[in-house]
Amino acid sequence: MVRIKDVAKELGVSPTTVSNVIHGKKKRVSPEMVKKIxxxxxxxxxxxxxxxxxxxQSSSKIIAVVFCNKIKYGDKMLQDPFISEMMxxxxxxxxxxxxFTMLHNTSDVNEVIRMSAMWNVxxxxxxxxRKEDYDILREKLKVPFVTCDGYFDTDINGFVNVGTxxxxxxxxxxxxxxxxxxxxxxxxxxxxxxxxxxxxxxxKAALGEVGIDFDIDSMPILSSDEKERQQQMEDMAKAIADxxxxxxxxxxxxxxxxxxxxxxxxxxxxSIPDQIxxxxxxxxxxxxxxxxxxxxxxQDILLKAVVMVNTIMxxxxxxxxxxxxxxxxxxxxxxxxxxxxxxxx
Amino acid sequence: MVRIKDVAKELGVSPTTVSNVIHGKKKRVSPEMVKKIxxxxxxxxxxxxxxxxxxxQSSSKIIAVVFCNKIKYGDKMLQDPFISEMMxxxxxxxxxxxxFTMLHNTSDVNEVIRMSAMWNVxxxxxxxxRKEDYDILREKLKVPFVTCDGYFDTDINGFVNVGTxxxxxxxxxxxxxxxxxxxxxxxxxxxxxxxxxxxxxxxKAALGEVGIDFDIDSMPILSSDEKERQQQMEDMAKAIADxxxxxxxxxxxxxxxxxxxxxxxxxxxxSIPDQIxxxxxxxxxxxxxxxxxxxxxxQDILLKAVVMVNTIMxxxxxxxxxxxxxxxxxxxxxxxxxxxxxxxx
DNA sequence: CTGAAAGCGCTAACAT
DNA sequence: ATGTTAGCGCTTTCAG
Numbered sequence: 001m002v003r004i005k006d007v008a009k010e011l012g013v014s015p016t017t018v019s020n021v022i023h024g025k026k027k028r029v030s031p032e033m034v035k036k037i038x039x040x041x042x043x044x045x046x047x048x049x050x051x052x053x054x055x056x057q058s059s060s061k062i063i064a065v066v067f068c069n070k071i072k073y074g075d076k077m078l079q080d081p082f083i084s085e086m087m088x089x090x091x092x093x094x095x096x097x098x099x100f101t102m103l104h105n106t107s108d109v110n111e112v113i114r115m116s117a118m119w120n121v122x123x124x125x126x127x128x129x130r131k132e133d134y135d136i137l138r139e140k141l142k143v144p145f146v147t148c149d150g151y152f153d154t155d156i157n158g159f160v161n162v163g164t165x166x167x168x169x170x171x172x173x174x175x176x177x178x179x180x181x182x183x184x185x186x187x188x189x190x191x192x193x194x195x196x197x198x199x200x201x202x203x204k205a206a207l208g209e210v211g212i213d214f215d216i217d218s219m220p221i222l223s224s225d226e227k228e229r230q231q232q233m234e235d236m237a238k239a240i241a242d243x244x245x246x247x248x249x250x251x252x253x254x255x256x257x258x259x260x261x262x263x264x265x266x267x268x269x270x271s272i273p274d275q276i277x278x279x280x281x282x283x284x285x286x287x288x289x290x291x292x293x294x295x296x297x298x299q300d301i302l303l304k305a306v307v308m309v310n311t312i313m314x315x316x317x318x319x320x321x322x323x324x325x326x327x328x329x330x331x332x333x334x335x336x337x338x339x340x341x342x343x344x345x
Numbered sequence: 346m347v348r349i350k351d352v353a354k355e356l357g358v359s360p361t362t363v364s365n366v367i368h369g370k371k372k373r374v375s376p377e378m379v380k381k382i383x384x385x386x387x388x389x390x391x392x393x394x395x396x397x398x399x400x401x402q403s404s405s406k407i408i409a410v411v412f413c414n415k416i417k418y419g420d421k422m423l424q425d426p427f428i429s430e431m432m433x434x435x436x437x438x439x440x441x442x443x444x445f446t447m448l449h450n451t452s453d454v455n456e457v458i459r460m461s462a463m464w465n466v467x468x469x470x471x472x473x474x475r476k477e478d479y480d481i482l483r484e485k486l487k488v489p490f491v492t493c494d495g496y497f498d499t500d501i502n503g504f505v506n507v508g509t510x511x512x513x514x515x516x517x518x519x520x521x522x523x524x525x526x527x528x529x530x531x532x533x534x535x536x537x538x539x540x541x542x543x544x545x546x547x548x549k550a551a552l553g554e555v556g557i558d559f560d561i562d563s564m565p566i567l568s569s570d571e572k573e574r575q576q577q578m579e580d581m582a583k584a585i586a587d588x589x590x591x592x593x594x595x596x597x598x599x600x601x602x603x604x605x606x607x608x609x610x611x612x613x614x615x616s617i618p619d620q621i622x623x624x625x626x627x628x629x630x631x632x633x634x635x636x637x638x639x640x641x642x643x644q645d646i647l648l649k650a651v652v653m654v655n656t657i658m659x660x661x662x663x664x665x666x667x668x669x670x671x672x673x674x675x676x677x678x679x680x681x682x683x684x685x686x687x688x689x690x
Numbered sequence: 691c692t693g694a695a696a697g698c699g700c701t702a703a704c705a706t
Numbered sequence: 707a708t709g710t711t712a713g714c715g716c717t718t719t720c721a722g
Binding site for chain 2: 001047048049050051052054055060065067069078079080081082083084085087088090091092095100101102103104105106111114115117118119120256259260263266267284285286289290291302
Binding site for chain 4: 003005016019049050051052053054055056057
C-alpha cells in the first residue's frame with residue numbers, strides 16, 4: 001500500500017503538496033505538478049488510510065446505523081421485508097455522500113454511546129428505540145442523530161425524526177372506506193402506541209367528520225403471541241359468519257395481520273370482500289400476491305432512507321433544517337379487498 | 346474525552362502502564378496500580394479512540410459486510426424478508442466477538458477492494474456477487490473473506506463459502522413427494538444456476554432413485570418480468586384445470602413463487618392440494634399464513650449468520666478450517682399443500 | 691507555489 | 707514493575 005509519503009518522495013516533493021492535490025486544492029499547486037502527482041496516484045492506485053485521516057481530522061465520515069433488534073430464536077419477528085429495502089437505500093445514499101456505514105445491532109443505549117465515541121462517528125441513524133432511550137441519547141450524544149418512526153410526548157429537540165404520515169394514512173384509508181359505504185369500521189393493531197396510535201387517530205378523525213364517534217380503547221388489540229392472535233382472528237371470523245359482528249370493514253394496522261386474517265377468515269368459509277372488507281397498512285410485497293389483492297396504505301421506504309441520510313448530512317454540515325419531525329407521504333392503494341356497499345342499494 | 350495520556354498523568358504513571366491495564370496485561374503491573382487505574386478509567390468513562398488503535402496496530406477489528414444489491418426503483422425485489430434476520434444475526438455475532446460491522450451496498454468489486462484497503466478491514470462477508478467477481482476478489486483482496494450461497498465451477502480456495510444444503514433440500518422434499526405418491530413432479534425456478542440448479546439436481550437425484558429420469562432443460566423457467574410470470578402461472582393453472590398437465594405436484598424453488606402460484610391457481614378455481622400439490626423452498630414468514638399452509642424447505646438464517654461470523658473469525662485468527670464449502674442443513678416442513686395420493690387408492 | 695514540522699491517540703520494543 | 711521513545715499515515719499551520 002503506497003502512502004502519501006511515498007509518492008511525495010518519488011516526485012521529490014513534500015507530502016503537503018500531495019495531500020493538497022488529493023484534496024483538490026489545486027490552486028496551491030502548479031498545474032504540471034498536479035498532473036504528475038495525479039498520474040502517480042493513479043498508477044500506484046493510492047488509497048487513503050482512514051486511520052490516519054481519522055486521527056488527523058475531527059470528524060470521521062462514519063454514519064452509524066443502529067437497529068434495536070432483540071433476537072429471539074425460533075420466531076420470525078426478524079423477518080421484516082422492509083429492512084432490506086431500507087438498508088439498501090441507506091447504504092447507497094451514505095456511500096454516495098462519501099461516508100461509510102457502520103452497522104450496530106443492539107438494544108443497549110450505552111453501547112451506542114460508547115461506539116459512537118470510539119469511532120468519533122459523524123452522525124447516527126436510529127431505528128426502533130423507545131422514548132426513554134432517546135432521552136438518554138439526546139443528553140449523552142454529542143453528534144447529530146436522526147430517528148425513524150419515532151413518536152414523542154414532548155417536543156423534539158436536539159435531533160430529527162423521520163416518520164410516515166401514519167395519521168394521514170389512517171385518515172385517508174378511512175375516508176375511502178366511508179366512500180365505499182362503510183360506516184362501521186374497526187381498527188385492529190397489536191398495540192396503541194407510536195405509529196399504531198397515530199393511524200388510529202387518523203381513523204377516528206375521518207369517522208368524526210361524518211359524525212361517527214367511538215372510544216379508542218374499544219378497539220381490539222392483537223396479542224403478540226402467535227397462537228392467541230390466531231384465536232382472536234378465529235373469533236372474529238365466527239362473529240362475522242354468525243352475523244354478530246357490528247362492523248363491515250376491518251382496518252389492520254399492518255399488512256401482515258391483514259393477510260393472516262384473510263387466510264383465517266377464508267378458512268371459516270368467509271368470502272372477502274363480500275362478507276367482510278379488509279384493508280391493511282404498509283403494502284408489503286405479498287399484499288399484491290394474496291387473494292383478493294389487498295387494499296392498503298403504501299409508504300415509500302427508499303424515500304425514507306434517502307430523507308434520513310439527507311437530513312443527517314444537513315445536520316452534520318450545520319445547515320438549517322426544514323423541520324425536526326417529518327412525516328413522509330403515503331398512498332392509498334385501492335385493490336380488491338373492499339366491497340362497495342353503495343352498489344347494492 | 347479522556348485519553349490514556351490523561352489518566353496516566355493524573356496518576357503519575359506512564360501511558361504504557363495504563364495501556365497494559367486496559368489490555369488486561371496485569372502481570373506487568375502491580376495489583377494496587379491496576380486498581381487505581383481501573384478506578385480512574387471507570388470514573389472518567391474511558392473509551393478508546395479507534396483511530397489511534399487502528400493506526401498503531403495492523404488489524405482493524407472491522408468486518409465488512411457487503412451486499413451486491415442493485416436498487417431498482419419501483420420494484421419490490423429489495424423486499425427480502427431474510428435480510429433483516431441475517432443482518433440481526435451478523436450484527437450481534439460480530440459485536441459479540443468484539444468486532445465492528447461496516448456495511449457496504451455496492452455491485453462494484455473495485456469499491457469493495459478499495460474500502461477494504463482504506464479501513465484495513467480484518468475480513469469480509471460477501472453476499473450476492475457473481476463467480477467472476479469472486480475471482481477478482483480472491484486475487485486482489487489480501488484479507489480473508491467468506492461468501493454466502495455461492496456456487497463455483499472450480500474448487501474454492503483462498504476463501505470459504507457458507508451455503509445451504511440446496512441439493513439435500515431438493516432431494517428430501519422430492520422424496521417426501523414420492524412418499525405421498527407423486528411421481529410426476531415439475532420443478533419451477535427463475536433460473537437454473539447456483540442454488541436453483543443445486544435444488545434441481547436434488548430433485549433429479551431423488552427421482553432417479555425410483556427410476557424416473559427427466560431432462561433438466563425441460564423444466565419451466567419463470568420470467569423475471571412480473572407480468573409475464575403471472576401469465577406463465579395462469580397458463581399452468583389452465584392446463585391443470587383442463588387436465589392437460591402431466592404432473593401432480595409442483596416444486597417451486599422459492600416460497601414467494603409458490604405463494605403467488607397458489608393465489609393464481611385459486612383464482613382459476615383450482616383446489617390445492619386436491620387438484621394440484623405445491624411445495625416451496627425457504628419457509629418465509631408468510632408461508633405459514635397462506636392457505637393451505639405451504640409445505641416447504643426451511644433453512645436456518647440465524648445459524649447461517651453465526652457460522653459465517655465464526656468462520657471469518659477462524660480465518661482471521663489463522664485457525665484450521667473444517668471445510669471451505671459448507672452446506673448448512675435444511676428441514677422439510679410438512680404442512681398442508683400436498684395431497685397424499687396413496688390414500689385415494 | 692512548496693515545504694517543514696507538529697501532532698492526532700495509541701501501541702510496542704526496548705530500556706530501567 | 708514501570709517508563710521512554712518512536713512511529714503508525716495523515717492534515718494543517720506556519721514559514722519560505
